[in-house]
Amino acid sequence: MTFMYHRPAMTYSPEGTEQFPDPEIPETTTPPIKDPEAETAADRSDVLARICARTRVDIEQRSQIMSLKEITARAREVTVPTRGFGQALQHLTADRQVGLIAEIKKASPSAGILRPDYNPVEIAQEYQAAGATCLSVLTEGSCFHGSTDDIRAVREACSLPILRKDFILDPWQVHESRLIGADCILLIMAILTETQAAELIAIARGLDMDVLLEVHDEAELNRALALDTFLIGINNRNLRTLKTDIQTTIDLAPLVPPDRLVVSESGIRTQDDMMKVGAVGASAVLVGESLLREPDPGVAARRLLGFV
Numbered sequence: 001m002t003f004m005y006h007r008p009a010m011t012y013s014p015e016g017t018e019q020f021p022d023p024e025i026p027e028t029t030t031p032p033i034k035d036p037e038a039e040t041a042a043d044r045s046d047v048l049a050r051i052c053a054r055t056r057v058d059i060e061q062r063s064q065i066m067s068l069k070e071i072t073a074r075a076r077e078v079t080v081p082t083r084g085f086g087q088a089l090q091h092l093t094a095d096r097q098v099g100l101i102a103e104i105k106k107a108s109p110s111a112g113i114l115r116p117d118y119n120p121v122e123i124a125q126e127y128q129a130a131g132a133t134c135l136s137v138l139t140e141g142s143c144f145h146g147s148t149d150d151i152r153a154v155r156e157a158c159s160l161p162i163l164r165k166d167f168i169l170d171p172w173q174v175h176e177s178r179l180i181g182a183d184c185i186l187l188i189m190a191i192l193t194e195t196q197a198a199e200l201i202a203i204a205r206g207l208d209m210d211v212l213l214e215v216h217d218e219a220e221l222n223r224a225l226a227l228d229t230f231l232i233g234i235n236n237r238n239l240r241t242l243k244t245d246i247q248t249t250i251d252l253a254p255l256v257p258p259d260r261l262v263v264s265e266s267g268i269r270t271q272d273d274m275m276k277v278g279a280v281g282a283s284a285v286l287v288g289e290s291l292l293r294e295p296d297p298g299v300a301a302r303r304l305l306g307f308v
């Protein structure tokens, strides 16, 4: 069976001209953990389980303020077109280039606080000027110190397609993603059954968003390939130990059929890393920490892309 790539119309709008409705989505109830390093050092192994548990509580509380029915209706009313995340990556593949999805986050469980003076808009503009193909914005609050406001602000200031990087478990969050201006959502096979993933994919499609389906091992990859989705993210990070190894992409990318597009995620530090994952079929890399640790993430992105 040849995979049929559903694709929303690609529309790059000039900055600041898109008007998203303001549906007054209830704010998250999970405050940031003040020192993620201290917490994860004590208990790294179940960080994923803890993030998911917090997320479930958060959705439960917020959906009591704005019901699933209401947020669904509001998301369906959005008329601003999505920006074609998958299509932007597909164009690169045609040119045999490895694209950069440049990530914006203040902190992570493995790295702690990356940028105390976090300014997502400034970083996004630097990445765009440096030649990134797409952006990834962390919106998870408790461990990554992100917020849905970060996507809204970045979208206003940049024209690149945006991935909402979060721990999406529930249809409520998919509708929320469209309302805040995401063009693509991340779904993580390690935390979803096939049935759940299929439901979330169908909702995202219905709202014209792309889906990046993340896997870390062969079993997850096989489950992902059974689903109707084009973008396969191979996460080089083991989400239990939090260690990264690009050998994960080197092992798994050759198993992905050529009608899918591979994104290699996490632990990419150098051009050499990019070339290694490109050589086994990755069309793009998703890079955060190694850029955000630098004083000027835009210069670091240029260096990674070989422009300086």
Ligand SMILES: O=C(O)c1ccccc1NCC(=O)[C@H](O)[C@H](O)COP(=O)(O)O
Pocket (backbone or CB within 6 Å): 047, 048, 103, 108, 109, 110, 111, 235, 237, 239, 242, 244, 265, 266, 267, 268, 286, 287, 288, 289, 290
């Ligand atoms: O980064 C973490 O510590 C982490 C912990 C638990 C779940 C997810 C986590 N990271 C998400 C990611 O995979 C990265 O944000 C993304 O792939 C970029 O990776 P990097 O370039 O290594 O920042």
